[in-house]
Amino acid sequence: MKPQIVTFLIKCPDQKGLLAKITNFFYERSFNIVSCQQYVNATENTYFMRIRLDAEGAEISRVVLENSFVELSEPLQIDWSVYYGDDRQNVAIMVSHTSHNLYDLLSRNKEGLLDCNVKLIISNHDKLRHIAEMFNVPYYYLPVTKDTKEAQEAQVMKLLDDNEIDLTIMARYMQILSSNFINKYPERIINIHHSFLPAFQGANPYKKAYERGVKLIGATAHYATEDLDEGPIIEQDVEPVTHESTPFTLKRIGADIEKLVLARAVKNHLNHQIIVSGNRAIVFPEAGE
Amino acid sequence: MKPQIVTFLIKCPDQKGLLAKITNFFYERSFNIVSCQQYVNATENTYFMRIRLDAEGAEISRVVLENSFVELSEPLQIDWSVYYGDDRQNVAIMVSHTSHNLYDLLSRNKEGLLDCNVKLIISNHDKLRHIAEMFNVPYYYLPVTKDTKEAQEAQVMKLLDDNEIDLTIMARYMQILSSNFINKYPERIINIHHSFLPAFQGANPYKKAYERGVKLIGATAHYATEDLDEGPIIEQDVEPVTHESTPFTLKRIGADIEKLVLARAVKNHLNHQIIVSGNRAIVFPEAGE
């Protein structure tokens, strides 16, 4: 295995000696532990770990590593996944009319901050094609009506599969995806909702926020699940507003929060910092990365 | 009228010349305008003003001032109220088990930061009496059950009225007040709710926040209205949290937000910075005060 960072995400019942057993496993195979982050949910008796290894000096193939980890994991009932630093992930972005998240994601990636391949942009409108062209990303205009929804989703899924997409980002894609679609990509679709969930679920959150007279507005990035706006929350942020803000102003202020929140969530996902447990997302902070 | 700050709060239909007419009124009577803050709600065509006057040099009694302002206000359909800087307000605090807001309000007032008379503390438990004693404030223990609720509320109202209370602060008073009670003191009762409303209305918001896996928790101070947790929002703030936070930790982190949010709301109210319009609170910032 050539020098690189290998990341394991681990989830299992909590039990004595876990940390010792797991770290020994890697120590014996000559990995250097770059960082090791844990979380114990005492109520549910569950243990979570994100461990990053420097593979330099570890003379072992991916297959052998994974096979021997299976042996360790079975008696301990460990659910796990492993990621190798030189596997660049493929990303699709879905949009409708709104451009701020798209500009933000594409320029961040161009600056090397997301470190992924944006393989394609899919939209139910033709409006943002010029941005795709600026950044040289293929743009698929797939309009959708009530009647064509199933067919359009099939087209989208084919595009995702043909392009071996690892992560789909709903960057203000204003269509509700079917359960069929959502369940095909568990923890592989990130959505941005323009409110501080669970406040103002559903449509027109800024108008609702104005009417309720809130003094802060927010945005939430979460994994898409069958229940709309109910998926595991990855990132949230807010900004103070005053009575002076109209629904239009709230939308403008909110756009900046949406950009930051979605970009952070995408980065956390691509960087393998997240383990989902039920409806909660364990998001480990960066560890000197 | 001896030198002091006089504050007018004004609300009326928007119309040309309002600012000129109102400021002329005070200029002609030799008031110096210390600050003049406005807000126009263009959708509802409504105008709001908070104007603070230095009465030094204005040779006019309260009665004459108010009578002549009536003459100005009638053709313009102005709703108004006036406050004189040397009228110190009377405050009642209602609590149950939780002490952090009580400590905070009493120590702030002792430091001269709220500038009010805390006339009494009312509780449905006897638990926080020692704090009242530390700060030399009368403590009324008025237990309540389903059956005695009406009678207990009558006792509370009598105490508020006998003590000429201007503002009642529900500082984590864990009883739902009847409509009868609430409607007797419109915009005169401030409640603190331990969530970022409208998220997690009702009971146990920190437990709900934990279960939903939010990444920020908050607190909201609002005027109490018939509809629980639905009154005009005065102040809100939030604090970031992580998956590591248990419901217990959230409660502890939240307590600090609750203290700040309630104290700011109380100060804004006592300082006559708030005009309520429907379900929204117009909260003018301090103007060099």
Place this chain on the structure above:
Amino acid sequence: MKPQIVTFLIKCPDQKGLLAKITNFFYERSFNIVSCQQYVNATENTYFMRIRLDAEGAEISRVVLENSFVELSEPLQIDWSVYYGDDRQNVAIMVSHTSHNLYDLLSRNKEGLLDCNVKLIISNHDKLRHIAEMFNVPYYYLPVTKDTKEAQEAQVMKLLDDNEIDLTIMARYMQILSSNFINKYPERIINIHHSFLPAFQGANPYKKAYERGVKLIGATAHYATEDLDEGPIIEQDVEPVTHESTPFTLKRIGADIEKLVLARAVKNHLNHQIIVSGNRAIVFPEAGE
């Protein structure tokens, strides 16, 4: 004068009757006052006003309006400037190596959020030309050395003047401009500094922040003045960091703050919300805009 918003920025010694006199002036000329914001610096006895007028119904030319305002302003010693809503401003952006502020400003303007003409980009490096090309903005590569500094600045000034530039944005332009240059454009050059000024003035602020072990990093947008990093502060913001952050991570986190802070400062300037007084910038908030 055709219907539009006219904005006056006003500064004068504080004195009784100012607000009445100024608002009467506009009321008599049939302007509707859309918003009127004031600030009194009691220590320096100075009065500041930003007043926005709806010119619909006001049958008066710019020349007549301005001439009559001169008559009002002279006895009151008013310093003033006026801006007409349909005069779109010309902007130049100066950059070196770093692209995040440039992407951010250009995409915001493309989305209609800054409402200005970005006439040109000037750089001492050729590195960011591709971004200028993506957004169809002329890019001038004007390298500079110690010896050519005076000549290069002359070229820059000629470009600014030929293009009738109203505002120059130093979006991470890593050269110190001469006093000669700076003083030619007072309050017309905005710079972004990548620290929470006055902490970490000068070069390498993120490295200094790391070494000092601060728990928050920030950014500051200010008008450029002769004294480096000492000009009037327009906007500042911060983000929490931990011991885990390396100087490299700080740079990445800081980039997001820099984008927000510079964009807000530019918007406040273009929207005529700022009056400079000595070394302090009075920044009025948006008023329902």
Place this chain on the structure above:
Amino acid sequence: MKPQIVTFLIKCPDQKGLLAKITNFFYERSFNIVSCQQYVNATENTYFMRIRLDAEGAEISRVVLENSFVELSEPLQIDWSVYYGDDRQNVAIMVSHTSHNLYDLLSRNKEGLLDCNVKLIISNHDKLRHIAEMFNVPYYYLPVTKDTKEAQEAQVMKLLDDNEIDLTIMARYMQILSSNFINKYPERIINIHHSFLPAFQGANPYKKAYERGVKLIGATAHYATEDLDEGPIIEQDVEPVTHESTPFTLKRIGADIEKLVLARAVKNHLNHQIIVSGNRAIVFPEAGE
């Protein structure tokens, strides 16, 4: 050893196998690892760990535990300290005129949030004695002049030593302590400075902040060192302000930040979350505590 939480703080040169060796050590002795947090400073090649152990089931005395840990630590060049959960720490608070931090610390401790013994309050003024009396804490009034400084500090040191004080909190004690004093209690004195350090070191930070026209003010809690306001930073926070804020208003707004920042720093210290490395404080977050 009876059931309780034992916390080790560890610092050593980074080297392969550290985590495995340390966790094995505790696993073999039947400790359950409740949380294990690490930080690697790659530039300085230094490793830091905070490990919390549940001692239930570990049949080992303090002496034996510590002696065997010495054996482990020597070849690995580990600097370490250990804390036992049932050892309640003794705290002294030093104040001058300002009461907000004192009220805050005493009421938090009364609510069980700091979990320490506040053994005494020391002041160079007699002004805050009434607060000490409210909370039943001995108050020592030890006035100081230039000439009596050495003698007064000797008195203070005697009080600290006689009371076996573990932590001294300078809660707005407005005297500069001598090097002699400071160096006697390394990492055992926490000071609150009323600015966002390193901005506005020294006296009158709020006045300086007003004059510089900053848009945020802050507070910093740090360990006291010989160089005034230069010690390792534990906690910092800021609050937005506007041009409307006078130095007086800044002081009032700042007081709330000072309370939060100092309370968090004290809690982090008492909870053994901090390891100092040179001039930087490694502050581990709470781990489900």
